[in-house]
Amino acid sequence: MKNTTESREAIIVGAGLVGALWAVFLARRGYAVKVFERRSDMRGEGYKGGRSINLAMSERGWCAVEKAGIREKIEQVAIAMPGRMMHSIAGDLTFQAYGKENEAIYSVSRGGLNLALLNIADSFPNVEFFFDYHCVNVDLDHPIIEFEHQKTGERKTFEAPLIFAADGAFSAIRYALQRSNRFNYRQFYLEHGYKELTIPAAAAGKHRMEPGALHIWPRGNFMLIALPNADGSFTCTLFLPFEGEISFEKLDTEAAIEAFFQQYFSDVLALIPTLIQEFQRNPTSSLVTVQCDPWQWQGRILLLGDAAHAIVPFYGQGMNAGFEDCTILDAMCDEMGDDWSAIIPAFARKRVQDGNAIAELAQRNFIEMRDLVGDPKFLLRKKITADLFAKFPADFLPVYSMVTFSNIAYHVALQEDDAQNKLFQEILALPNIETEWNGPAVEMVFRNWLAARK
Numbered sequence: 101m102k103n104t105t106e107s108r109e110a111i112i113v114g115a116g117l118v119g120a121l122w123a124v125f126l127a128r129r130g131y132a133v134k135v136f137e138r139r140s141d142m143r144g145e146g147y148k149g150g151r152s153i154n155l156a157m158s159e160r161g162w163c164a165v166e167k168a169g170i171r172e173k174i175e176q177v178a179i180a181m182p183g184r185m186m187h188s189i190a191g192d193l194t195f196q197a198y199g200k201e202n203e204a205i206y207s208v209s210r211g212g213l214n215l216a217l218l219n220i221a222d223s224f225p226n227v228e229f230f231f232d233y234h235c236v237n238v239d240l241d242h243p244i245i246e247f248e249h250q251k252t253g254e255r256k257t258f259e260a261p262l263i264f265a266a267d268g269a270f271s272a273i274r275y276a277l278q279r280s281n282r283f284n285y286r287q288f289y290l291e292h293g294y295k296e297l298t299i300p301a302a303a304a305g306k307h308r309m310e311p312g313a314l315h316i317w318p319r320g321n322f323m324l325i326a327l328p329n330a331d332g333s334f335t336c337t338l339f340l341p342f343e344g345e346i347s348f349e350k351l352d353t354e355a356a357i358e359a360f361f362q363q364y365f366s367d368v369l370a371l372i373p374t375l376i377q378e379f380q381r382n383p384t385s386s387l388v389t390v391q392c393d394p395w396q397w398q399g400r401i402l403l404l405g406d407a408a409h410a411i412v413p414f415y416g417q418g419m420n421a422g423f424e425d426c427t428i429l430d431a432m433c434d435e436m437g438d439d440w441s442a443i444i445p446a447f448a449r450k451r452v453q454d455g456n457a458i459a460e461l462a463q464r465n466f467i468e469m470r471d472l473v474g475d476p477k478f479l480l481r482k483k484i485t486a487d488l489f490a491k492f493p494a495d496f497l498p499v500y501s502m503v504t505f506s507n508i509a510y511h512v513a514l515q516e517d518d519a520q521n522k523l524f525q526e527i528l529a530l531p532n533i534e535t536e537w538n539g540p541a542v543e544m545v546f547r548n549w550l551a552a553r554k
């Protein structure tokens with residue numbers, strides 16, 4: 101067995117967003133990196149841009165791409181979304197800023213980002229990509245990984261002192277760990293699924309709705325969202341229960357789909373000329389949360405990104421959290437001097453609480469987005485939150501800002517969410533709060549809350 105610190109070789113399984121980014125970080129440290137990916141090279145014949153699928157990138161993601169040296173490149177095609185645009189059932193629009201002036205989340209193309217990361221990783225002479233290699237087996241103790249070539253069916257094994265599993269929510273490496281002693285694992289599906297639809301660009305590549313916003317159509321137990329793309333289109337995602345009175349299973353005819361959109365999203369119906377065909381053609385996908393512990397094996401194998409912590413997408417943090425894994429791990433290498441047998445267990449121990457916390461926050465935000473953004477009490481809470489933030493910037497940071505516009509650990513943000521929920525229970529119960537929302541009684545409750553925490 102080679103000494104991990106001396107040999108400076110590593111395998112990464114999965115060249116998705118996190119695997120490709122982590123390859124860049126390791127390459128910069130001078131590691132000889134082999135990256136295995138079951139799909140074909142997206143830069144080759146297979147990648148024609150495809151459907152535009154976008155992701156919301158926020159501070160944690162920016163921090164990581166900046167460290168990787170590609171911030172400017174991504175910024176050129178990112179669209180700032182400084183707030184939410186809520187669409188009521190009657191078609192009224194309400195804009196709600198996400199943070200302070202100049203704060204925004206950004207819509208970036210998933211394919212474009214992955215491509216940029218692959219290109220930069222590939223520009224290092226010490227990174228080697230193996231596409232069409234599907235990881236099928238792991239012998240944890242050596243460790244040896246077996247791959248099957250997707251086109252030839254040939255099987256090959258590779259050995260490396262360090263293995264990083266960035267192979268997504270259904271990670272093959274995690275599956276091997278699940279069969280080991282004392283590995284905790286939990287996965288659960290949301291009762292909702294999702295379907296992606298596209299609002300095409302108008303003439304001359306113009307957007308058909310305000311591009312500087314994340315659009316939300318909150319409808320109680322379900323919702324539609326839309327993020328702008330650089331080519332003038334929007335990618336919409338419909339989140340709806342799989343089964344039940346209003347559900348995907350009920351939308352099984354053209355008439356049912358049309359009537360559903362007419363009733364709940366009539367403004368969107370007019371914007372998607374091929375709605376019915378798209379609806380029937382595009383898959384309905386499920387939403388899984390994965391939690392496990394430990395994320396590592398004997399200081400030599402480490403799970404990263406969705407392989408360690410797949411979450412529901414309602415805080416827009418899955419990729420951001422995976423990117424932050426890379427930033428934190430890289431910082432630990434700076435501190436601990438590439439001693440992986442110490443770094444890997446320390447990282448896994450420290451980071452798992454943050455993975456669990458963002459999973460919980462993402463679940464909570466689902467309820468907020470689909471249900472509460474249309475609720476007057478919720479809107480009032482947002483107004484008071486913004487007011488307290490403006491008046492007491494040193495003592496009060498809204499949880500959304502903590503998660504989205506800061507690098508404060510997710511587990512701290514979760515504790516803060518619990519604390520602020522208690523604060524708002526009291527504030528919203530005050531008499532005449534609708535009119536006295538910025539009055540002395542609110543300030544008194546806030547000051548007492550603050551004092552009790554110190």
Ligand SMILES: Cc1cc2nc3c(=O)[nH]c(=O)nc-3n(C[C@H](O)[C@H](O)[C@H](O)COP(=O)(O)OP(=O)(O)OC[C@H]3O[C@@H](n4cnc5c(N)ncnc54)[C@H](O)[C@@H]3O)c2cc1C
Pocket residue numbers: 113114115116117118119136137138139154155156157233234235236266267268269270271272294337404405406407413415416417418419420421422
């Ligand atoms: C609808 C939706 C919306 C989302 N929106 C956002 C958002 O706005 N913001 C945000 O931050 N996050 C968002 N996410 C989450 C984000 O997509 C994921 O967190 C992110 O893609 C995780 O990156 P990853 O590299 O860990 O995994 P993946 O992106 O899943 O990549 C894993 C890679 O491993 C490869 N692979 C898998 N198995 C094997 C194997 N056995 N052998 C070899 N290779 C393998 C796969 O082909 C893939 O390339 C969203 C997710 C969904 C579902």
